[in-house]
Amino acid sequence: QSALTQEASVSGTVGQKVTLSCTGNNNNIGTYAVGWYQQISHGAPKTVISENSLPSGIPDRFSASKSGTTASLTISGLQPEDEADYYCSTWDYSLSAVVFGGGTKLTVL
Amino acid sequence: QLQLQESGPGLVKPSETLSLTCTVSGGSIINNNYYWGWVRQPPGKGLEWIGNIYYSGSTYYNPSLKSRVTISVDTSKKQFSLKLISVTAADTAVYYCARGFLTGCDYWGQGTLVTVSS
Numbered sequence: 001q002s003a004l005t006q007e008a009s010v011s012g013t014v015g016q017k018v019t020l021s022c023t024g025n026n027n028n029i030g031t032y033a034v035g036w037y038q039q040i041s042h043g044a045p046k047t048v049i050s051e052n053s054l055p056s057g058i059p060d061r062f063s064a065s066k067s068g069t070t071a072s073l074t075i076s077g078l079q080p081e082d083e084a085d086y087y088c089s090t091w092d093y094s095l096s097a098v099v100f101g102g103g104t105k106l107t108v109l
Numbered sequence: 110q111l112q113l114q115e116s117g118p119g120l121v122k123p124s125e126t127l128s129l130t131c132t133v134s135g136g137s138i139i140n141n142n143y144y145w146g147w148v149r150q151p152p153g154k155g156l157e158w159i160g161n162i163y164y165s166g167s168t169y170y171n172p173s174l175k176s177r178v179t180i181s182v183d184t185s186k187k188q189f190s191l192k193l194i195s196v197t198a199a200d201t202a203v204y205y206c207a208r209g210f211l212t213g214c215d216y217w218g219q220g221t222l223v224t225v226s227s
Contacts, residue, residue, distance in 0.1 A: 035213030
């Protein structure tokens with residue numbers, strides 16, 4: 001069981017805005033920045049959000065936010081190439097460990 | 110552009126030691142801002158953090174793997190390495206090396222599949 005909880009699956013249509021969530025507690029998300037990763041067809045993960053910023057080359061339709069112990073990844077103007085598994089991660093100071101969410105499968109209809 | 114490349118055996122026998130190396134190119138491994146780490150993904154499952162190392166040698170390990178894991182760094186070769194002892198079939202996974210922060214990763218290697226089987 002993952003320390004961070006993500007939806008198992010989310011779907012949206014091309015052009016739609018979708019939001020993926022990542023829920024933790026005050027030991028992790030409530031205290032630290034959250035990273036988000038895109039994994040297409042079991043290839044290597046690609047970082048889409050790191051330390052609250054968009055890495056070079058990531059489209060600005062990706063954005064992230066956090067409220068309390070829940071972090072969110074929003075994709076505005078969903079594209080077919082956004083179909084992938086998405087994972088979140090952060091540091092947990094009670095575990096002294098990096099923790100990942102279980103992943104969300106995003107389907108573009 | 111920073112690149113990371115994993116290398117090592119793709120097949121390890123049960124009870125033996127899994128050893129992988131990550132070679133960093135396109136940037137310095139000596140950097141006060143970043144950690145170097147390992148993440149694995151068993152077939153059909155999610156990502157699991159293994160551990161991080163700072164260029165100075167300080168380490169953090171997943172508590173569930175801590176008794177079996179050692180991560181080391183060789184700054185002269187721009188490499189860092191993973192050793193996992195006493196492997197079982199449950200350690201079969203794609204192993205990724207990555208650069209990042211305490212909270213997660215920004216650059217990833219392409220990954221290497223390690224199968225534990227006799």
